[in-house]
Amino acid sequence: MNPAEHPSIDPLQRLWLCETLRLREEHSGPLDDAEANRHARRTATDLPGRIEARALWLAARDGQLQAQQHWLQGARLAILLLGLLALLSGAGLAWAALGDGQRPVNLFWALGSLLGLNLLMLLGWLISLSLGSRHNAALGRLWLWLSEKLARDASAAQLGPALLLLLQRRGLNRWLLGLLGHGLWLLALLIALLACLALLSTRRYGFVWETTLLGSHSFIALTQGLGALPALFGFPLPDSDLIRASGEAPLAGEAPRQIWASWLLGVLLVYGILPRLGLMLLCLWRWQHGRGRLQLDLSLPGYALLAERLQPGSERLGVCDLAPAQLHQPQAGSSQLPTQGALLLAIELDPQRSWPPPLPAGIQDAGILDSREQRRQLLDQLARYPAERLLIACDPRRSPDRGSLALLGELARSAAHTRIWLLPPEPGQSLDSERLADWHQALDKLQLSYSDSASFSWLETGHD
Structure with missing residues (x-):
């Protein structure tokens, strides 16, 4: 690709390339950028614009621009793979909760199968958010790892760390990875809900509750406490007699089965799906709001050194850079600007x-x-x-x-x-x-x- 010609990319990708080039020069020394600096001084007037133009030119010349596209393709493929995993996990949660209908369904065992891991992961995310921790969610780390592996480009090695550093300065990494994590969990829970509906519609299940340590009064209070909020959305709430009777054996009537099935679906919807949906929308709003305000941190040493070469008032002559760590192959081309003579x-x-x-x-x-x-x-x-x-x-x-x-x-x-x-x-x-x-x-x-x-x-x- 001619370094003077590159596809149109959005502002985030431009800033991402600037950060990648900054990390590369920190580790490998200054690049051979005389022509890139001339191009930047010609195409932009302010320092951030010149830094971006220089980074785009060098990235097109040295392969980082193509590597970024490969990384993005790998990221999309990683999301598809994680989405497939969420689909299978949601179906597995429903099957683990209800089984094949040969045995009665233990209500709280089913509830724990559907919501237990989800609530633990959600609690961990909320704690890390409240403490201001930069710890990335497990699904986020897995996505970043898969994106890098699926990119299969040696030039993409510094793209992942550069993206995280860029986003961490405004705390956007937690919202981006949170958007991914909540979206995948929402997909898994929606599939679990649909699978439960399919199983409950095609098989006859009996519902019981079993406990050794707790009495019936504790179970009644817990069941009605969990069902109070779903009842506001129209889901039935089992009364005390039905709850007490279900502790001895599965009730044979159709009405008790339907009440327990609706109660279970209501709890899954209200305590599983709706919180994930709300948090996903919150992360999406914070991500879009913060992304629009993202900009270069010109106080970093790497950009301060670039200011000396890109600002006309401080331009120096002669040899002022160390030899580049890697030589690039010469390329020709032609000017796309108005020409004459x-x-x-x-x-x-x-x-x-x-x-x-x-x-x-x-x-x-x-x-x-x-x-x-x-x-x-x-x-x-x-x-x-x-x-x-x-x-x-x-x-x-x-x-x-x-x-x-x-x-x-x-x-x-x-x-x-x-x-x-x-x-x-x-x-x-x-x-x-x-x-x-x-x-x-x-x-x-x-x-x-x-x-x-x-x-x-x-x-x-x-x-x-």
Whole structure:
């Protein structure tokens, strides 16, 4: 992908890439970002915008942008897998609570099967929320782990930690992971409710309560206490005589069975499904509200160092960065900005060679690029005023090293159309055929057209 071209991504993904690049540079040292900084200074005016533009350019060049898309695909697949697990778990909860109908259903054993684990996990989440803990829910940690594994991209290693660090600054991680956790539990409980309805509609169940330590009065109070709130939604509430009678043996009549079945479904709905639904909506509201206010923390050391390179008033010349930990492959391309004019330039020519050749009117001579300062000045000029046609003269007696190829690619991205002029040797000099073949191979990889003769007519008119 051309670093100057990237798909439109939302603000959160932009901030996420900035944080990923910051972590990468903290661990591996500063990146080779001269062209990225020029691009950022050209496309944005404020510091946060320039940091985002720089991060997008580097992420497209080095593969983080594609890795982010792979990570998001893995995250969606992980949610689908967790959703499938929730479906199976909900059906399993219903089966564990009711069984196959061959034996009477112990009411509180069924209630514990349907709501016990859910209430314990919900209590743990509420305690961590009240204490302001940054501890992530188990389902959230499982989702993050699955997302990273399913991404299957080496460049995605720092995306997960970067996302968590970005969200933790405003406490958004608890709401995002809470939204996921409550949503999965809500799905499991809804499936459990539907499975219970299906089982109760197709099989005859008898209901009993059994206890050794508690008396009937305690069970009556507990049953009516749990059923009071569902009764407000229209679910029947067993009376004392029915509760006392169900402690001895399953009642044979249809009415007692229907009352107990409705009571059980009402408790599942009111104490299981509705709290999860309410908390999921709360997490969704807090997530959407906080996401819109998310921004870069410019006080972090990594961004403070970037401010020195991205702000025009503090721009420095010369070598100010350490060597990058990993080298990237040079890439060419073309400018998508408005362009005009034709330009001829040469790179590292022999001082004995006569230059420039006679040029037709309308073609500008950019001279010979020998020093880092000359390259920087020309690239800055082309960043502001890209050329329509650019002819670059190279001496094929020199080896096509990585630095020269990277410069050719960067120059090509500053013009709409670019050609390479492989200069013929001066009289009395020879040209190594193997080295010329190396130039051809390197320029083919860059997808740059080349010739051993000057194309001044092409520079003038755009046609050979």
